[in-house]
Amino acid sequence: MNSALTSTAPTDGAERQPAVAGKRLQTDWSSPAMRSRVRARYRAEATFRYTGLAALLLAALFLGFLLFTIVRDGWTGFQSTDVKVSVTYDPATLMIDPAALKTPEAAQALRSADYAALMIEAVGQLGGAADVVSEGAWLILRENLEADPTLLGKTQSVWVPAKSNIDLLAKGKFDLAEPELTRGVSDDDVSDYTQLKQRGLLRTGFNRIFVTMADSTNPELAGIWGAALGSLLTLLITIGLSFPIGVMAAIYLEEFAPRNRWTDLIEVSINNLAAVPSIIFGLLGLAVFLNFFGMPRSAPLVGGLTLALMTLPVIVIASRVAIKAVPPSIRDAALGIGSSPIQVVFQHVIPMALPGILTGTIIGMARALGETAPLLLIGMRAFVVDTPQGFESPATVLPVQVFLWSDDVQRGFIEKTSAAIIVLLVILLLMNSLAIYLRNKFERRW
């Protein structure tokens, strides 16, 4: 690109005499040769500049395309298609003894009734399109009846979730022009869908199941609430451990540590831990927490511990930078009026360094929230249909949920995966924006 510049070959015209040390004539800058040379240099300059801009735009384009595909595939994940069925809560079909409802076992009787049979009966009225509701649609019937037991024996119109293929047809996810074999949906489903649609028995609306439920093998019944709760529990452990320990370690290293081999070792350890691949922390968690201490697999407790070790160096490094930025004059002033070194640190230095420390902590937490690999190794890829009950019960987290769904062959999970990514990215965006905001707002020049 710059061959014209590196060459020492003659490029200007005959206007110049051969240069001899100490005896040179002044360059004629307006000679045609020199002018064309300058033009060539400016062309190289423009090329270089636009290459830089192109690189930046290309990087932005890649990332923009990534976000675009995810939003394109994912926004429909927040919607679901329901089928309208008319249900008669027939005690015989449900196998409920109406008398039992007056006894103390009423709740139990309602819970264990045969709603699946009721559902089958209800969709039977749809005629040819009987196979259109979700396998879990009967849950809605149970919910309704439990909420209002007087419905027993009555008939009601109910919107129940459609099965995944009908849902995807309603969202236009299939190319109907393709032959049946390759388009991913059977002709039967397509005709059922068309028929239901003509009869006005379909509606597509906000997907309540997705935001309130946990995982499921059926895409139309899968939700992210369980994973979100798992992430929350895990992060609570992570921040509870890494924040205090990280800040205290930073205080020690920055304010009290003597310079010797031990503190050098600590420094090197921290700097390296910050760059160790996250999967190594997974191996550590597996070997130490699970196998050595015998902690429960798949639990937010272990996940949180593992991520805490991973986040710790991030917080230590950020806190040290923030503490270092507090000018020594503040410390001198406080020491000068008789504060002890510990008082100086906790009453003056830390409050002033707090914005920086918090920024680093949020960034560390955001990283922990998006982390997948170490959690796979400690078993947080378990299929968990219940929302987690506590720190020791099996759970999964948002990024692992994304991974699990992305592995599923059912077409309906593509939009769920993308929708889960959207949720994850929005949370991360909020966290990072908060960190950047904090940094800009409290950034102080001393």
Added chain:
Amino acid sequence: MPLSLIFLVLLGLGLGAFALGRSKGAAMASAPGAGGGGRIGSVHSRPNYHGAFVALVALAPALLLVASWAAVGDGVIAERVIASVPEATRPATELDRSAFMNEVQGLVSGDMEAGFNPDAEVAAKLFVTTRGTYNLIVGALAAALFAMGGLWAFSRLRPQFRARNSVERAVKWLLVASSLVAILTTFGIVMSLVFESFRFFQSVSPVEFLTGTTWSPQTAMRADQVGSSGAFGAVPLFWGTIFIGAIIAMVVAIPLGLMSAIYLTQYAPSQVRRYLKPLLELLAGVPTVVYGFFAALTVAPAVRDFAVSLGMTDASSESALAAGLVMGIMIIPFVSSMADDALTAVPQAMRDGSLAMGATRSETVRRVLVPAALPGIVGGVLLAISRAIGETMIVVMAAGLAANLEINPFKSVTTVTTQIVALLTGDQEFDSPKTLSAFALGLVLFVITLILNIYALSVVKKYREAYE
């Protein structure tokens, strides 16, 4: 009595101890004999420090006891429970024992309604009673320790007692302990990797592992199965890791990252820079699982179609190119920000000197700034490589499991991290060479990234100091 309750009770008692110590301190400070009126020197420490001192001495040993019991307690109880099972049906192997205990704990917590193993139901009852007894003993011991410590501390409170110094000494030790966590973590990583790798190398020779070219870890769980001896030659894994992380990804990330950084630092107006830099930081925060999904769902099929259009009918949909490409994209913001730091660390005087000679900006960048910033840029690239070869999710989702020594980027290769995940997920016997090999791979990965990191960090550090 559950441990968490003991813990909370202790904390409550600690608050009480604090209040007692504080009030005694306050009483001393206002006592007429002690000079009164809060004259400096009449009472050494403020009342809060007296309170903190009492609470600390009372709480520390008791909490330590409860914490250590929490760590080992379940193991001890499990021993007892398993020992109670009749000899004939007692689980023998490690795997059986842990399965049995899982069942017992499932029953105890109520997650399971009935055990598969009749012994488990009996054991579950024993488990509950044993745990209750032990926890009670621990609770009583903790209370005794608390009372002894608290009384002793309280009896030491005098006007001239240096409560503040004692408390501060304890705080300092806490700070030291916190900073030791980093060393402990490093130590834990090294020990667990080395220990498990050692066990692996007892059945597979290190030479075979490091130089063998066949990787097929599917050892049988029972000796009578066919093909029970797996092959553990990890060279194809190392090659795949380097091919994807250090070659393809870097071919994408270095030019794009470096040129973006040059544009941002040298050409972009400060307004644009102010918005683009945080944006890059945000993009660096996108989780790798998202990139992995993108690679698997969008990029990999496109790469495959492209290869097919080139006439490669056997192109894999899990190609090295797709994974490497996306990894490169992922690492662009990282390379860019490292290069940005390196370029802005070059003194303004260099730039001015070159511009004042009549150099254009691009000449200045290429002939002065980049050479001057080279150590910093190289350090950044090394860190980026270390990051790329340790990256897991993209390759797990987009690269395959086939351990090929393959130089065609449209073919499938596998990486160290992919194999670690594949080997350690699902239910495996923990002691088999197959699972242990994951730790040996982890050890190699750790050592290589460690060397890269230490070297790169020292280069970057030296470079920064040169311009300070």
Added chain:
Amino acid sequence: MSDYPSNTVPETKMTARNVSVFYGAKQALKSVSIDVSREHVTAFIGPSGCGKSTFLRCFNRMNDTVESARVEGEIKLDGTDVYSPEMDVVQLRARVGMVFQKPNPFPKSIYENIAYGPRIHGLARSKADMDGIVEGSLRRAGLWDEVKDRLAESGTAMSGGQQQRLCIARAIAVDPEVILMDEPCSALDPIATAKIEELIDELRGRYAIVIVTHNMQQAARVSQKTAFFHLGTMVEYGDTSTIFTNPAESRTKDYITGRYG
């Protein structure tokens, strides 16, 4: 001593007319006019922040590199406005060289430091030609005998005074018409300063030299013309001897006698 066709009339090389400089909303220089001739060394003196460096950086448009800077007025080199479209900034800076306050050799070898300018401007035809330019520039900067045996060593490994002379050699390697010096001795010790001052005297006549200094003795020693700046305005301009012995303005007098500064 000059290699140029002898020219007895003082040749006005650069002229500045009503030049004002703004940094954002702040005016750093207020309507300054001056002529710079090849015959003389022109010194700009004044207290810090008086605008003398700002003014100097207008002559080779180095203010362009400061995003918020805005220049008004007219500066001409041989009658061509330096801000006009036909004046190319790259060539302008080759013709109007600059030496900075702190020595800023590139982190390259001594040889490459000197060769940098001729190379980017394509002034050497061959390796021998380039060697000649490097030797000639180093000789003229009085550095040749000190460095001829270590041309491959890094320019940043030299002493401060040598580095600054290297920067001067680097500037004269492209054979400029004007050399701007922005407090070139402020980071140097007295001995190195004396050498640079000698060098400036030797270079006079071949190049129009403008030097900014806050050292009045230096101005008196090396310059023939002196301009005194204060608070962004040029208070007085004239022969150095006049300015130092019999200034017209009381502010100049106060500054020179050390009442403020």
